[in-house]
Amino acid sequence: MSITHPAPAPAPGLQAWLTADVTTSPRQASLQRFYYGWRRLRGNPTAMIALGALAALVAVAALAPVIAPGGYDDQDLAARLLPPSLMHPFGTDDLGRDILARLAWGARITLMIATLVAVIVAPVGLLVGTTAGYFGGWVDAVLMRINDIFLSFPSLILALGFVAALGPGIRNAIIAIALTAWPPIARLARAETLTVRNADYIAAVRIQGGSALRIITRHIVPMCLPSVIVRITLNMAGIILTAAGLGFLGLGAQPPMPEWGSMLSAGRSHLTGAWWLSTVPGLAILATSLAFNLLGDGLRDVLDPRSE
Amino acid sequence: MARGILGAARQAGSVLVTLAGLLALTFFMGRMLPTDPVLAIIGQQADQAAYDMVHHQLGLDRPLPVQFALYVRAMLTGDFGDALFTGHRVAADLSRAFPATIELASLAILIGVGLGVPLGVLAAVYRGTLFDHATRVIGLVGYSSPTFWLGLMGLILFYSTLGWVGGPGRLDVGFIDSIEPHTGLLLVDALWDGDPDVFWNAVSHIVLPASILGYASMAYISRMTRSFMLEQLAQEYIVAARIKGMSRWAVIRRHAFRNILVQLVTVVALAYAFLLEGAVLTETVFAWPGFGRYLTAGLLAGDMNAVLACVLIVGVIFIGLNLLTDRLYRVLDPRTR
């Protein structure tokens, strides 16, 4: 339970507007909530570290041409499998390419994967789950059966189908994987919805004339967000690794793309000899996943209406 | 009573409809994929005449809906056909592959739940402390590390260097004829036959892959448990109960934990179902002849008989588990009725 502090001394301009006790418009109220949420997030050191790490990732991705002007496919058969050194901080791979360079260029692909996952999985899962949980009855039955079909459907077939239809490449593979990753989110959201749909405050909104859409989006979805966010951030690493595993089928990034997952897979046959081939991208994936997870936990704390 | 039967019938009906939809989707999607199963059968040197012959033998020259109907009819009589990519009957293959995965998955989920739930609860209670962060990082390493890496590192350390566990495969090679496949679950069969040698040998081979899979599940389960617990601990009734004089752990045990059971069950059931679907990479590294590899290999070979049977099994598992958890919801949490 939180203890309300006395109002701080009035600050000038924007600050004052954002911290005013009495709001004069809905927009001001929402912006205030956003501002307070941001302040809460700022007070969470681990979340800030995570945010910093992710900002660094974005920076590396943007600055790849600066970090590695030679590109990611600068082969040199005479310099293959070199261990980390001053000239090659992360060593070279089995075609003599600098791994740091490939890591930097690969950051872009990692960000794309993360974005696609978040953009596809969360909305679809939340929508299906909350709708099913709220309406119950045959809506629930139909949606859950569709959910079950997507759950049971081997993502590999979908990925193969996408590739056959749209061509190979990492983007199509991720879309395919994401399309089979939303069902668990939906079930999670549905479980949460079932526990809150009969609550008093929901009934209150209904009496006031709130439509189902409004109830779902304004009141139920926020309750589901915390666990969904945690789940999705966990998903990121899992999906990167799944895509890496599909690489050998031609469903991941095509060579010579420096996608971290496929770099990891390619290093599999050198695990004991040239360990840096797999370990470096593996650590990068782990660090990214950790950052997303920490941020997710932080966001969760901020967004959870129950922890005001 | 009548309503109960009607409800059950309706549910059975919806399950069948789902399974049928799943199979149809898989079938049509599969037939449209570029992989040609005929090639594997006839070999690279075969001419067009051989191709046409086998193409006809497999019934691939008939219209798709007819092929599907024939398949379903055969399936309903228990005939799952021949697996083209293994040369054996699909039913025979699955009677060995699926128990192998059940054994692995069940042991893994026990580890995952046994470690994950307590750790998650503790992480929530001691939120923000070193313990919380430590469990998070350790868990995430397990979840984000590629299984083949964990598997190979585990084998190098525990099998090659220390010799504590058995190597890849379900049993030592000397035991391959010593066991009667009653259930296909080696641990159970060994007990059934009263053979401690086989039992302990099977244990030594399963402990490492199960631990790795369990480790990955544990990470996920503990994170979700922590999240659910945090939601509960922020509620007012917690404070109320403490004011009334309940000890902290009594509150957690009797109230907070009870309230997260529904969501926890969802999460664990899903985790188990995913494990049952088979962990392809773990099975590859540990030479475990399981379901995941079977499904993947069948798909890559364009073997629709094998794939459809596998999808059917996976469908039954997921649908079954979801129905079961729905039932459990009503038992565990009155708010969901």
Add this chain to the structure above:
Amino acid sequence: MSPRLPLAILLLLLQAPASRAATPRDALVMAWNLDALITLDPAQIGEVNGNDIILGNVCTPLVNYDPQDISRIVPAAAESWSTSADGLTLTFKLRGDLKFPDGRAATAGDAAWSMQRAVLLGYGNSANLTQWGFTKDRIAEQIRATDDRTVVVTMDKPYPASLILSAAFASNVAVILDREAATKGAKVVDGKSDLGNAAFKTGPVCVGPYRVTRWDANDVVVLERNDGFFGQKPNMRRIIIRHVPESSAERLLLEKGDIDVARLLTTDDLKALEANKDVRIEQTVVQGMSYIAINTVDPILSNAKVREAFRYLIDYDGLARSILPYQGTPRASLIPEGAFGALDRAAGQPFKLDLDRAKQLLTEAGYPNGFTKKLILSANSISPNIAQHVASNAAKVGVTLELEQMADANLFTRGRNREFELQLVAWYAGYPDADANTFRHAVNPDKRPEAKLTMYPVWRTGWQDLSINEQAAAARMEPDPAKRAAMYREIQEFMMHNGPFVYIYQNIRPIAVRSAVKGFVISPFFVDYGSASK
């Protein structure tokens, strides 16, 4: 449940565990990736695993390649043979002590029937016979048994005996199957008997040193010794082949002594094992070639100069030092080393990385700024590295190669359907004679798409040269070995510069064996399980 059951179980569990890890004394344990194994019927086997297990180990063919020199033919199930004066009749005299696993005598009738069966079933292997003029409707007269020990083969052309023995009668179609067992287990499919194909899929009944006693898909294959075998008695009573699809796992098993032989190993693992005193590496250069196939139907790729430019984009020497060890040896000729008529190592690989030359050829062809094409490849082994290497060099002369990895099954399908621009793939010659690859990689009887000669890799590229067709036909029939070799030299020179295939390397098959295993005879066409002893 009896109350004593839990106690019994508990007592059981508390007993000291025993381990039977180190391989049994009387069994050779081999680990391999058996994913490709789909049948053990000799008439149908079309992949490496099946061939390795069945040919010579489970079913002995009429004749064999001498393991020390694969261009020589030695007797196996047949003790002698003779050719008629006109060269049209080949007569085999079978040994008198041929027995099936159950002890019954095997006769020439079984032998002839087995060969007829291969042709009648019509799978890929039947090409071993049908390409020599044996057909389904005449096979019963063309190959027949005249008595219990004599098989008479009647050909319609006087093929050189050494050629046809090598091409047909040392392979899986020329084994001796148990006709009775096959007929008993035969099923009727579409109104025709399957000649025991379904029954033999899980293990043929034939004359050979071992028989298949168990095959659990994706798990294990077990062979047991046949005591009535006519030849050298196999040393190991059992051969256990475990399916272990991960190279590092096989290496760990081998180091620990839990297996005797490891077949699937990457370069990294092989290098590590070289240093291990308990293990030796046997490398065999096999009759397989890895190459880039160019689809000459494509307007740009139909230009011969463009195709020649590709030859200069490959750093053969660089690859030999870096990626190829344990996997292959550089070669640009369509005939693999070791086959009769093959160019020697130096003549067989005259190319060097020469970007200037490549650029010049492209400019002469009319593409000074290059072009973009797709290269499809397998995701296995060193293919991705080879492809990236070629693509990187191609980029330097303006040619952009977009790579597309896929599963092997897809790769072969696309190839057969002519749905590719460039394809990185491998091909194994059926027998160690220049004729084998000449008639698959050089001769194209009919280049039209409707002809569907899908078993000719050269047809898949749409390339055809009628004079090469004639030269090959003449070389095939030439009785004088020296003249024959010279004709093949000419063909190889021509194909090296003009053909649709850019050969990169000849495949090597590395096998890691524990030092305790002695006498293991490994040759390009035959891994002799029975010769191993511990």
